[in-house]
Amino acid sequence: xxxxxxxxxxxxxxxxxxxxxxxxxxxxxxxxxxxxxxxxxxxxxxxxxxxxxxxxxxxxxxxxxxxxxxxxxxxxxxxxxxxxxxxxxxxxxxxxxxxxxxxxxxxxxxxxxxxxxxxxxxxxxxxxxxxxxxxxxxxxxxxxxxxxxxxxxxxxxxxxxxxxxxxxxxxxxxxxxxxxxxxxxxxxxxxxxxxxxxxxxxxxxxxxxxxxxxxxxxxxxxxxxxxxxxxxxxxxxxxxxxxxxxxxxxxxxxxxxxxxxxxxxxxxxxxxxxxxxxxxxxxxxxxxxxxxxxxxxxxxxxxxxxxxxxxxxxxxxxxxxxxxxxxxxxxxxxxxxxxxxxxxxxxxxxxxxxxxxxxxxxxxxxxxxxxxxxxxxxxxxxxxxxxxxxxxxxxxxxxxxxxxxxxxxxxxxxxxxxxxxxxxxxxxxxxxxxxxxxxxxxxxxxxxxxxxxxxxxxxxxxxxxxxxxxxxxxxxxxxxxxxxxxxxxxxxxxxxxxxxxxxxxxxxxxxxxxxxxxxxx
Amino acid sequence: xxxxxxxxxxxxxxxxxxxxxxxxxxxxxxxxxxxxxxxxxxxxxxxxxxxxxxxxxxxxxxxxxxxxxxxxxxxxxxxxxxxxxxxxxxxxxxxxxxxxxxxxxxxxxxxxxxxxxxxxxxxxxxxxxxxxxxxxxxxxxxxxxxxxxxxxxxxxxxxxxxxxxxxxxxxxxxxxxxxxxxxxxxxxxxxxxxxxxxxxxxxxxxxxx
Numbered sequence: 001x002x003x004x005x006x007x008x009x010x011x012x013x014x015x016x017x018x019x020x021x022x023x024x025x026x027x028x029x030x031x032x033x034x035x036x037x038x039x040x041x042x043x044x045x046x047x048x049x050x051x052x053x054x055x056x057x058x059x060x061x062x063x064x065x066x067x068x069x070x071x072x073x074x075x076x077x078x079x080x081x082x083x084x085x086x087x088x089x090x091x092x093x094x095x096x097x098x099x100x101x102x103x104x105x106x107x108x109x110x111x112x113x114x115x116x117x118x119x120x121x122x123x124x125x126x127x128x129x130x131x132x133x134x135x136x137x138x139x140x141x142x143x144x145x146x147x148x149x150x151x152x153x154x155x156x157x158x159x160x161x162x163x164x165x166x167x168x169x170x171x172x173x174x175x176x177x178x179x180x181x182x183x184x185x186x187x188x189x190x191x192x193x194x195x196x197x198x199x200x201x202x203x204x205x206x207x208x209x210x211x212x213x214x215x216x217x218x219x220x221x222x223x224x225x226x227x228x229x230x231x232x233x234x235x236x237x238x239x240x241x242x243x244x245x246x247x248x249x250x251x252x253x254x255x256x257x258x259x260x261x262x263x264x265x266x267x268x269x270x271x272x273x274x275x276x277x278x279x280x281x282x283x284x285x286x287x288x289x290x291x292x293x294x295x296x297x298x299x300x301x302x303x304x305x306x307x308x309x310x311x312x313x314x315x316x317x318x319x320x321x322x323x324x325x326x327x328x329x330x331x332x333x334x335x336x337x338x339x340x341x342x343x344x345x346x347x348x349x350x351x352x353x354x355x356x357x358x359x360x361x362x363x364x365x366x367x368x369x370x371x372x373x374x375x376x377x378x379x380x381x382x383x384x385x386x387x388x389x390x391x392x393x394x395x396x397x398x399x400x401x402x403x404x405x406x407x408x409x410x411x412x413x414x415x416x417x418x419x420x421x422x423x424x425x426x427x428x429x430x431x432x433x434x435x436x437x438x439x440x441x442x443x444x445x446x447x448x449x450x451x452x453x454x455x456x457x458x459x460x461x462x463x464x465x466x467x468x469x470x471x472x473x474x475x476x477x478x479x480x481x482x483x484x485x486x487x488x489x490x491x492x493x494x495x496x497x498x499x500x501x502x503x504x505x506x507x508x509x510x511x512x513x514x515x516x517x518x519x520x521x
Numbered sequence: 522x523x524x525x526x527x528x529x530x531x532x533x534x535x536x537x538x539x540x541x542x543x544x545x546x547x548x549x550x551x552x553x554x555x556x557x558x559x560x561x562x563x564x565x566x567x568x569x570x571x572x573x574x575x576x577x578x579x580x581x582x583x584x585x586x587x588x589x590x591x592x593x594x595x596x597x598x599x600x601x602x603x604x605x606x607x608x609x610x611x612x613x614x615x616x617x618x619x620x621x622x623x624x625x626x627x628x629x630x631x632x633x634x635x636x637x638x639x640x641x642x643x644x645x646x647x648x649x650x651x652x653x654x655x656x657x658x659x660x661x662x663x664x665x666x667x668x669x670x671x672x673x674x675x676x677x678x679x680x681x682x683x684x685x686x687x688x689x690x691x692x693x694x695x696x697x698x699x700x701x702x703x704x705x706x707x708x709x710x711x712x713x714x715x716x717x718x719x720x721x722x723x724x725x726x727x728x729x730x
Contacts, residue, residue: 012666012669013669015674016665016666016669016671016674017658017666019671019674019677020647020658020662020665020666020671020674020677020681021607021647021648021650021651021658021662022605022606022607022608022646022647022648022678023607023648024674025606026609026675028600028606028610029600029606031601031604305709306673306675306709307609307611307617307619307673307675307676307707307708307709307710308609308611308673308675354673354674354675355673356609356673356674356675357672357673357675357709357710359709386610388613389611389612389613389614
């Protein structure tokens with residue numbers, strides 16, 4: 001047997017002593033001589049436009065050194081390349097904005113000699129907002145006259161491409177599958193909330209969900225872009241989407257009054273969907289089932305709320321940016337911060353020795369890092385942006401909530417014959433997330449239904465931005481299915497554990513939609 | 522206005538924001554040691570009848586002189602004026618426990634304890650647990666090392682201080698009692714089970730010392 005250095009031995013990880021003695025430094029623990037302190041002015045409204053802004057009184061306050069606004073953020077122009085094949089989009093998150101899309105979105109930042117002065121300066125900002133139509137509930141947005149979260153519309157969808165795969169069900173699934181709203185690694189999406197893969201090189205989603213599942217049924221280059229089953233392009237390399245399927249777009253999508261009327265109290269209406277895949281004939285299987293359950297569940301968008309907020313401290317030396325931040329990947333943060341600040345990666349130094357939790361919300365760092373970076377350049381002094389728990393509540397990201405309606409068919413021995421699952425995902429205002437799709441693929445894997453149909457919608461809302469959170473999509477999918485199985489077990493008189501065993505995957509269990517090669521993953 | 526806000530009286534209807542605004546409006550000039558909060562008054566001397574700005578805090582066995590405003594919290598003072606960043610700020614509103622320190626052997630949330638109030642008391646932070654001469658870890662710290670407790674460890678200083686304080690009152694707790702003893706500390710990584718194991722091991726070390 002090989003002589004292992006660590007396996008089979010007791011050892012102390014190199015970080016533990018530093019942590020237990022308080023020597024480990026997190027982002028807010030660093031100090032630089034002459035450091036300024038930044039405070040944010042955040043939107044009081046869920047959707048608004050800045051009508052008037054006068055910062056003169058704030059700037060005149062002794063001790064105030066600089067104010068950063070959305071106009072100072074780079075890459076505002078549509079089509080501008082932000083590096084690494086990522087195109088700027090007018091719809092991308094930028095760190096600061098003049099059209100906040102959620103309550104709590106940062107509009108501007110003030111740097112001053114101390115926090116109290118910065119806070120007072122914020123109070124002295126003369127700003128007027130115009131309230132715009134807003135929506136926080138995806139279902140409300142889908143009503144015929146429901147408000148849209150953004151001017152461009154209320155859903156992410158990929159314009160359908162003609163199926164390139166051979167004709168038949170696979171092609172049908174391919175066309176549907178290509179119309180993913182995941183927005184992964186697309187030229188159109190911004191790097192913010194990078195779990196969708198807008199940030200190049202984003203790793204596979206955390207939490208071991210369907211992970212490697214490739215539901216990119218559409219063959220041409222969709223493979224590079226999608227993998228939204230994982231909520232992220234599973235380990236795709238750098239670079240944005242090559243010329244392949246068109247990037248996702250925001251569109252207007254409404255259900256009909258008939259759709260809503262047809263749904264009984266507590267049932268999710270089954271209006272039109274943007275995405276779908278099917279394996280086997282679900283309708284036939286449901287007809288032949290001994291028990292059919294039709295249930296509607298909603299899972300809440302839950303904030304990541306790492307105990308360490310996304311505080312960041314930045315300064316410049318000899319034209320290079322030094323940024324102390326909290327991140328799940330220092331390597332990715334270098335590329336992302338370069339993008340967000342409009343400089344090249346060789347000029348970015350990221351220092352992050354310890355991170356106080358991220359859970360998916362700090363994969364490429366945080367887009368808010370651009371604020372102290374640009375503010376310190378403007379003020380010509382180091383800037384510490386201490387993110388408070390209140391700030392973090394808004395900008396700290398959240399898991400997308402999913403409303404789902406599931407029809408599940410069971411034989412009397414407990415075997416699941418069919419799952420017909422329709423997910424409506426609360427996407428927040430920015431990048432299209434893949435959780436709805438991952439929920440479907442994970443359920444397909446975890447319960448091995450004999451037939452399955454998944455349908456989905458990615459609805460934008462004026463709520464805090466959504467991003468992968470441990471087991472993206474999978475956690476929601478399982479949370480939705482488990483009560484259904486429990487109910488079935490009771491109705492069928494089968495032991496709860498037995499029921500799961502009967503439907504459990506084994507070995508190289510197939511799951512997800514049929515791929516162009518005719519097989520499931 | 523300046524005298525009023527520099528006195529020890531706090532307005533009856535003080536909100537946190539008004540408190541801060543009022544002090545700021547006192548027009549203090551920023552000194553070079555202003556750092557997190559506005560610096561001392563003009564000429565560097567406190568105004569007549571004003572609260573003493575330069576105070577002595579006994580931290581980890583050392584007397585430290587520090588310039589603080591009346592509303593400075595102990596957490597901010599430790600972190601920004603005394604170079605002791607081991608104490609963390611998780612919520613700044615007495616909910617998470619990441620800022621827990623010992624004041625006269627009793628765990629307190631330092632984010633909600635005014636620095637001025639800590640004068641004359643014995644303050645111990647995470648940096649003060651190991652033996653200053655030898656660097657030998659305290660019993661609870663060693664328990665954490667032995668059991669590989671904590672993940673991101675942002676909550677660790679708070680938990681270790683809370684446990685250290687609790688064990689002074691109950692050196693031989695059951696697992697459930699110790700869990701209750703540190704129930705004022707949150708861990709978002711959800712490592713509670715391993716944390717408890719590590720702290721119980723620390724308690725064992727303490728008893729065997």
